[in-house]
Amino acid sequence: MDAGAIENDPSVIFVLDAAYRFRLCNAAWDRFARENGGESVVGEVVLGRSVFDYILGAVARHYRRAFERTLQQGALWSQEYECSSPHVYRRFLMSVYPIQGELLVVNSLCVERPHEGGVLSAVEERYRNAGGMVVMCSNCRKTQTSGPEQRWDWAPGFVSEPPLNVSHGLCPACFEYYANQLGS
Numbered sequence: 001m002d003a004g005a006i007e008n009d010p011s012v013i014f015v016l017d018a019a020y021r022f023r024l025c026n027a028a029w030d031r032f033a034r035e036n037g038g039e040s041v042v043g044e045v046v047l048g049r050s051v052f053d054y055i056l057g058a059v060a061r062h063y064r065r066a067f068e069r070t071l072q073q074g075a076l077w078s079q080e081y082e083c084s085s086p087h088v089y090r091r092f093l094m095s096v097y098p099i100q101g102e103l104l105v106v107n108s109l110c111v112e113r114p115h116e117g118g119v120l121s122a123v124e125e126r127y128r129n130a131g132g133m134v135v136m137c138s139n140c141r142k143t144q145t146s147g148p149e150q151r152w153d154w155a156p157g158f159v160s161e162p163p164l165n166v167s168h169g170l171c172p173a174c175f176e177y178y179a180n181q182l183g184s
């Protein structure tokens, strides 16, 4: 994925170098940081610092092992996690791609809803495009939104029960991953 595509992608994306230091954070990272009260974690502050300055305790050991394994084995690693705010319950899928000795980390929204309950409504409207198709990534199985932002969400309902008229594509990160695999 070229720098412009990463910068403008609606998913929160960052790149870690081989020593797990932030080399790049995109615009969505800064938006998310500011919306969640974190002026101290906007991109220009964290660049050059280790991601493990911000991930502490037992979770840090878990992520360090996962990142090391991803770099050594050269295979995509992903995990769902919760990152809620006081007002909304949110889950994300973190996909970690080893690319040329670095880690491209893409955080895709899975679920966003009020804490009070209720599930994401009008899911079909959100994902079915003008041609009547739902586009899913054939590698990571994320689903492309039909709106102008064309975000790729992790929609668990579509994974457990594929929608009608599904068409398979590759999301930008998976496309880049395979382009590098084939090119190397």
Ligand SMILES: [Zn+2]
Pocket: 137, 138, 139, 140, 141, 142, 170, 171, 172, 173, 174, 175
């Ligand atoms: Zn994908």
